């Protein structure tokens with residue numbers, strides 16, 4: 001399969017045993033800590049492009065979810081090297097996600113409580129605030145995804161589940177793989 005990315009394959013059993021370089025895959029800086037995590041494969045779903053609505057749409061969605069569950073492969077990565085930049089990037093995105101999520105929920109719950117305590121005239125206004133809080137909490141999914149291990153290190157499990165694919169790995173990371 002031709003690809004614009006320079007992808008390096010690491011056998012899944014090596015990643016699961018923690019036989020990995022001591023430099024980070026993205027920046028090539030020395031690891032300040034090692035991370036254990038579950039790395040999923042990216043799943044490309046096959047399905048009709050035509051939009052189905054109503055009951056058929058729901059059935060189609062269920063089929064796709066089932067397809068996804070059966071096709072996704074995972075690797076239990078042990079001791080992946082993370083440099084200071086990787087660690088900071090991850091912390092930053094996860095912090096933003098947590099602030100949005102809990103902040104949104106707080107606004108949502110707060111406006112519901114305020115709606116109960118105040119008189120009818122302000123309820124519509126508060127409903128708008130509650131909705132905004134809810135939307136913000138849902139939007140937390142984006143920074144959360146940016147802070148995911150897969151995005152931070154630029155790797156995923158191969159569709160066959162036999163390897164970890166690293167996109168454009170740094171030179172020091174790559175050099176250590178050859179040993």
Ligand SMILES: [Zn+2]
Pocket residue numbers: 024025026027028029082083084085086087
């Ligand atoms: Zn790094």
